[in-house]
Structures are given as C-alpha cells and as structure tokens.
Amino acid sequence: MRPKTKRRDRTQRLERYLTLAGEAGSIAMSLRDKPTPLDWIGVALRAVGVLIKVNAERRGAIAKNPWNYFDDHAGELWTEVPTEFHRLIFENLAECAIDEAYWDGDAGSPYLCRGVVGGEVVGWIGEGDAVVDGPYVLCAREAQTYRALGERVWQRIGGRHVLFGNAGLVLDPFGVDDVRPTAQMRELETRMQRFLDAELARSYLFAGPPGTGKSLAIRWLVRRLGLGSVRIDLGVLARLHGYHGSQSVATSLETLLQLLRPEVMILDDLDRVAASGPLLHFLEIALRTCQIVMASANCTDKMMGAALRPGRFDEIVRVDRLDPEVLRGLLGDDADLCERLAPLPAAYVAEFVKRRRVLGKDAAIDEIADLERRCGIVAEKTEAENDA
Incomplete structure (x- = not known):
C-alpha cells in the first residue's frame, strides 16, 4: 500500500493549483503599472498555497516515528x-x-x-x-486473530486435512484407499480408539528407517479414526530456521496450532529439528489442544531423553519391516520371494510389486538387486546423518 489518501491527494493538487495561479498573478502584476483586482486575487491565491505548504511541512515535522x-x-x-x-x-x-x-x-x-x-x-x-x-x-488478541484467520483458511482449503509444506497451507492428499494395513496398524487403531472414547489426549512417535511406511501408517490411522488433521513437514521449517533454530520452529508450530486447532497434529520428520526445550514445551501445548499428536522420525538417538518421556510422547511405535501377513498378501503367488524381500522396507516391496505388474515377473526379479543396493545406500546415509 502506497502512502496516499484521497484527502492528501486533494491537498497536494490544491497546493499546486494555487501556487500556479499565484505565480501567474505575480507575473501579470509585474507587467502592469497599476495592479488590477485579478492580480491581487492571484497574489492571495499564492499566499494560500504557501500557507498550505507550510502546514504540510509543519505536519511532517510533528509526525510520530512509526x-x-x-x-x-x-x-x-x-x-x-x-x-x-x-x-x-x-x-x-x-x-x-x-x-x-x-x-x-x-x-x-x-x-x-x-x-x-x-x-x-x-x-x-x-x-x-x-x-x-x-x-x-x-x-x-493473538489467539482471537489467528482463530479468525484459521476459519478463513479452512474455508479456502475445503477439506478436513491440511498440509503445511513448501507451498504453504494446502489440502493434504492422503491417498490411503488401497493400503494393506499391518497387524500392528490394526492393533494401534483399536488402542487409539479406546483412548479417544475415554476422552484422553495421546501422543505417538513412529520411529524407524526410511521407507518403512511410518507416514503412510499415520495417515491411514487418521482416516480410520475419522478425525481432521494438520500435517507439518518439519523439513520445511528446518530449512527456514536451521536445525538448531528450536525457538523459531516452536514459535511457528504454536502459530499453526492457534491458527488451525486441529483434532490431530502430525509432525513429519521430527529428527530434522533439535528436540530441545522450546520444542518440548510445544509438544505439551499441542497435547492440551489436540486429541492426538503423532510424529515420525528415522532415528531417535539424537533426541533428548526428555523428549521421549510420557507427556511429550506417550508411546513410541517402532516401524521396521512389513509383517509377514501383509508381505504374503502383496506377493500373492510369488510367496517364494518372501524370504528375500522381507528385509526390505515397505516402500521397496511396493516398488517391486509395481515393476512386476508393469514389466513382468522375471524383469522385476532381476531388478531386486538394484532395490537392495539403493536400500543400503539410504541406510548408510541416514546412519551418517544421525552420527553427525
């Protein structure tokens, strides 16, 4: 917004017009031996223009410092x-x-x-x-301001699930309709529902290597429980504030909490930010605001012990590999491959199934070695990052 108002525009135009009229009157007066009434009117107009300019300068002198x-x-x-x-x-x-x-x-x-x-x-x-x-x-009025803004955000997005990522606040495309739930997921759904029925807020940390299905399990559980959610990509906040910018990250998270007040808050990649004092305090606030808080992390080794206690995270859920029942269901007639594929995280098994469907069984089997190699590279890099 430029610093102009209708009143100030009119004043500035009037000052210019009066000054021009006054200048014209002065020139006319200098060309005559005896000034006419119109000449004196021109001089008066010039005086008024000068007065307006003086008032404007005086106003500038007394203006307060913004x-x-x-x-x-x-x-x-x-x-x-x-x-x-x-x-x-x-x-x-x-x-x-x-x-x-x-x-x-x-x-x-x-x-x-x-x-x-x-x-x-x-x-x-x-x-x-x-x-x-x-x-x-x-x-x-901070809480009221963010609440009013949050109502507009929910109306604009038009759904029950919101994602905060690189594009800001957008509709979260859950995409869990074709998920095969593991026995662990089904048991956890039942457990969560019991705490919901008892009206007790709970927090869960899903920990495991990349590609094991942590985020997918979280989204499946939210959909099954019938709750609205806000999912936050902590990698985005880490890029904005740095790994050790815990205070800034916590402030942003608290703002999102006040803004959207979700039933479920999901924190993706919790190990991307330092789990120090401000973030731990936020977790307690979130648990008092939401019905469920869920987070995912590749590794919990770098987290403070205080972050893992009940009250911050009530339960730690280990997600390592697909359970045998789901693996056999995915492989169908190729159950003989279970032993070879069992060590791979869920994302790699799902990729094998896609290749088998499109490229054929033999081609997909030939490429298992490539999937195993990629899985090893990711595991090594993740371990190196955790040790850094």
Missing part, C-alpha cells in the same frame, strides 16, 4: 507474525488504512498501516509499496 509504534503503544503489546505466515495475513486483510499521524507526508518515508482480519487488528510498517517491518498482532 518505528516506535510497536514497541509499546499506549501500553499495548504487539508480537510479530512468523515469516512463513506473512503472505497468509496479507491475503486475508481488509479495511487497510494508513495512520497519517505516523507519516511525515513524504512518499518515500516509512508509514504505519493497519488492517483487520475477521475484526482483529493487524499492523505493519511500509515504505512505498513494500512492507519493511511486520505484520504484528496484539498480544492480548
């Missing part, structure tokens, strides 16, 4: 919206207006601007068309 506004305006405390939610705020703003008391009138100077989201005030500082600081929300 950079001081958010520090402590009349006892009101403000908090800045995390960077990854700036666009979301501005997409949903209404009634934007510049506070001329915090602008000196120069189009290149910073100015204070405010708007509303669902009746809640949002403020920021701009220069020209750019936002140079903010947006901010009132600390006392």
Whole structure:
C-alpha cells in the first residue's frame, strides 16, 4: 500500500493549483503599472498555497516515528507474525488504512498501516509499496486473530486435512484407499480408539528407517479414526530456521496450532529439528489442544531423553519391516520371494510389486538387486546423518 489518501491527494493538487495561479498573478502584476483586482486575487491565491505548504511541512515535522509504534503503544503489546505466515495475513486483510499521524507526508518515508482480519487488528510498517517491518498482532488478541484467520483458511482449503509444506497451507492428499494395513496398524487403531472414547489426549512417535511406511501408517490411522488433521513437514521449517533454530520452529508450530486447532497434529520428520526445550514445551501445548499428536522420525538417538518421556510422547511405535501377513498378501503367488524381500522396507516391496505388474515377473526379479543396493545406500546415509 502506497502512502496516499484521497484527502492528501486533494491537498497536494490544491497546493499546486494555487501556487500556479499565484505565480501567474505575480507575473501579470509585474507587467502592469497599476495592479488590477485579478492580480491581487492571484497574489492571495499564492499566499494560500504557501500557507498550505507550510502546514504540510509543519505536519511532517510533528509526525510520530512509526518505528516506535510497536514497541509499546499506549501500553499495548504487539508480537510479530512468523515469516512463513506473512503472505497468509496479507491475503486475508481488509479495511487497510494508513495512520497519517505516523507519516511525515513524504512518499518515500516509512508509514504505519493497519488492517483487520475477521475484526482483529493487524499492523505493519511500509515504505512505498513494500512492507519493511511486520505484520504484528496484539498480544492480548493473538489467539482471537489467528482463530479468525484459521476459519478463513479452512474455508479456502475445503477439506478436513491440511498440509503445511513448501507451498504453504494446502489440502493434504492422503491417498490411503488401497493400503494393506499391518497387524500392528490394526492393533494401534483399536488402542487409539479406546483412548479417544475415554476422552484422553495421546501422543505417538513412529520411529524407524526410511521407507518403512511410518507416514503412510499415520495417515491411514487418521482416516480410520475419522478425525481432521494438520500435517507439518518439519523439513520445511528446518530449512527456514536451521536445525538448531528450536525457538523459531516452536514459535511457528504454536502459530499453526492457534491458527488451525486441529483434532490431530502430525509432525513429519521430527529428527530434522533439535528436540530441545522450546520444542518440548510445544509438544505439551499441542497435547492440551489436540486429541492426538503423532510424529515420525528415522532415528531417535539424537533426541533428548526428555523428549521421549510420557507427556511429550506417550508411546513410541517402532516401524521396521512389513509383517509377514501383509508381505504374503502383496506377493500373492510369488510367496517364494518372501524370504528375500522381507528385509526390505515397505516402500521397496511396493516398488517391486509395481515393476512386476508393469514389466513382468522375471524383469522385476532381476531388478531386486538394484532395490537392495539403493536400500543400503539410504541406510548408510541416514546412519551418517544421525552420527553427525
């Protein structure tokens, strides 16, 4: 938003017109021996134009500094919206207006601007068309502001499952209709339902090597339990804030929690961020807000012991390999391959089944060695990352 209003535009135009008229009157007066009434009117107009300009300069001199506004305006405390939610705020703003008391009138100077989201005030500082600081929300109305914004997000997405990833907040494509649940998944569904029926919030950490089906199991369980969810790719937050940016990551997660207030919160790749104090505190807040909190991690070795205690994660679910029943179901008539494929994670077995269907059994069997080699490379890299 540029720092212009209709009133200021009119004032600036009037100043220019009066100055031009005054200049014309002065020129005409200098060409005559005896000034006419019109000449004097021109001089008067010029004087009025000068007065308007002086008033504008005086107003600029007494304008308040917008950079001081958010520090402590009349006892009101403000908090800045995390960077990854700036666009979301501005997409949903209404009634934007510049506070001329915090602008000196120069189009290149910073100015204070405010708007509303669902009746809640949002403020920021701009220069020209750019936002140079903010947006901010009132600390006392932070929860209400994010709730109002969250209602608009749910309406826009139009589904019960939301994913926060590289594209921001989008509909989460679960895609679990053709999943073969393992015995472990079925048992866990029954266990979770019992805690839901008892109205007890629970948290679960799914741990296991890459490709073992942790994320798929989580999505299947959410769908079976009939709950709405918000899934967060912690890899995205890690790229924004760094592995050790625990405080910033926790702030972003708390903002998402206030914004969407899901029944289930899913944290993908928890081991991408440091599980230190701020993140542990967030886990406790999430458990008081959601019915279920679920997270996945390739390895728990780097996590603080405090992260693994009940209250942060009530249950640790190990996901290593496909159970024999599901493996036999996937292989069908090729049950003789069970022994060779059993050590592979679920993703590699699923890839073998796809190749068998498209390329034929013999070609798929010839390529098992390639799948085994790739699985080993991934395992080595994951182990190296965990040791780093």
